[in-house]
Amino acid sequence: MFRWAIVLGVVSIPGLCFSQPQSNRPEEIVALQKSDERPVVFFVHTDWCGYCQAMKNTTFKNKEIENILNQDFYFVDFNAETQEEISFAGQIFRYKPTGVKIGVNELAESLAAIDGKISYPTLVILNQNYEIIFQYAGFLSAKNLTKALKEMKSL
Numbered sequence: 001m002f003r004w005a006i007v008l009g010v011v012s013i014p015g016l017c018f019s020q021p022q023s024n025r026p027e028e029i030v031a032l033q034k035s036d037e038r039p040v041v042f043f044v045h046t047d048w049c050g051y052c053q054a055m056k057n058t059t060f061k062n063k064e065i066e067n068i069l070n071q072d073f074y075f076v077d078f079n080a081e082t083q084e085e086i087s088f089a090g091q092i093f094r095y096k097p098t099g100v101k102i103g104v105n106e107l108a109e110s111l112a113a114i115d116g117k118i119s120y121p122t123l124v125i126l127n128q129n130y131e132i133i134f135q136y137a138g139f140l141s142a143k144n145l146t147k148a149l150k151e152m153k154s155l
Contacts, residue, residue, distance in 0.1 A: 021065065021069035021070050023076060023077040025076070026076055026086050026107065027086065027088065029076065030088070030089065038072060038074050038128070039072075039074075039125050039127055039133070039152055040073065040075075040125070041069060041075045041123065041124070041125050041149070042112075042126070043078060044078050044118075044122045044124060045078070045079060045080065045121045045122075046081050046120050047079065052121040055139055059139075059140055059141060059145055062146075064146055065142055065145055065146060065149070068149045073153070078107070078108065080105055081095075081102070081104060081108075083105075088107060093106040093107035093110070096109075111126075111132070112124060112135070112137070114137055121138070123135070123140055123145070134148060
């Protein structure tokens with residue numbers, strides 16, 4: 001029994017070292033803003049995007065990123081292909097089919113479109129009035145995201 005406790009303890013420890021920032025649902029942000037106004041970070045991604053998964057497995061597991069996002073921002077891990085209806089900032093966003101078994105949520109379109117096109121991943125930062133103050137399409141390393149977040153939290 002004692003041996004299993006040691007093995008389980010060792011297996012569990014790495015999970016503690018690689019947590020990710022607390023993710024909120026878009027619908028929760030408006031209520032949270034009423035008690036504590038903060039910029040909102042949307043990580044717009046898909047399940048099939050390799051760069052998106054790489055950011056989840058590296059950038060967002062960085063302890064400094066996790067701390068900054070949890071302390072100074074509201075973070076939304078948003079799958080662009082979600083089919084659920086989203087209520088955010090006084091608007092309703094729906095899923096739009098774009099082909100057979102594929103589509104995009106209107107919220108992803110409104111946040112992540114740059115020059116009319118969406119790329120994945122896209123990181124979007126909104127101010128307290130839900131205006132886009134930062135958009136970046138593509139992979140962001142922990143170092144580059146840390147720099148961007150520090151600049152954005154001072155706005």
